[in-house]
Amino acid sequence: MTLSWLAGLLMAVMTLQGWGQSQSEDHFALTARLVAQTLSAAGTQTSDEQVSLLARVVATEPYPKLDILSVEALGDAQSRGDSAARSMVKLTCDLPGTCLPFYAIVTWPEEAPPVIRSEATPVVKNARAKTNDEITMRAGTHAILVMDDHRSRIQVAVISLENGVAGKWIRVASPDHKQVYTGEVVSANVLRGNF
Numbered sequence: 001m002t003l004s005w006l007a008g009l010l011m012a013v014m015t016l017q018g019w020g021q022s023q024s025e026d027h028f029a030l031t032a033r034l035v036a037q038t039l040s041a042a043g044t045q046t047s048d049e050q051v052s053l054l055a056r057v058v059a060t061e062p063y064p065k066l067d068i069l070s071v072e073a074l075g076d077a078q079s080r081g082d083s084a085a086r087s088m089v090k091l092t093c094d095l096p097g098t099c100l101p102f103y104a105i106v107t108w109p110e111e112a113p114p115v116i117r118s119e120a121t122p123v124v125k126n127a128r129a130k131t132n133d134e135i136t137m138r139a140g141t142h143a144i145l146v147m148d149d150h151r152s153r154i155q156v157a158v159i160s161l162e163n164g165v166a167g168k169w170i171r172v173a174s175p176d177h178k179q180v181y182t183g184e185v186v187s188a189n190v191l192r193g194n195f
Contacts, residue, residue, distance in 0.1 A: 027058040035104045038066040052105045059099035066091045136166045136185050143189040
């Protein structure tokens with residue numbers, strides 16, 4: 001009986017030998033340095049210390065070329081009591097399938113606001129949207145939400161949950177109300193969104 005337990009234990013150890021390995025050889029972690037280099041190449045000098053990744057991001061190659069998809073200002077500088085501005089930057093790898101889109105938080109000095117130029121023509125969202133007296137899309141309108149990231153395009157049938165003017169981001173839902181999205185009003189029955 002002792003011999004069978006010893007054989008079972010030996011087999012378990014041999015099968016679990018690679019169990020604790022954290023990174024596969026075919027996946028490479030993307031770093032804040034790579035994001036900073038991408039932002040610097042796009043026109044805004046950025047150091048590694050200014051960039052923080054929200055999650056661990058991996059790619060199928062060690063140093064992929066990154067595209068900047070969007071830059072969104074975070075209006076929390078005054079609440080934190082410092083003079084630095086922060087932005088949420090959405091990035092993805094230039095080659096499809098190399099990595100998933102991901103976000104990074106970038107801290108900018110007050111005197112150096114971001115000026116980003118990219119081949120992907122990033123979307124820069126202002127804290128305040130345009131306001132018009134005329135409502136472009138009314139609550140309850142059946143519309144199409146178009147989500148495009150320059151590589152793929154998804155169109156979803158939705159129903160608007162609130163009134164909106166052109167350029168304003170509003171909440172919309174799937175016809176069965178099981179999924180809720182946000183989209184920018186483009187016309188009376190078309191919205192543009194991100195994914």
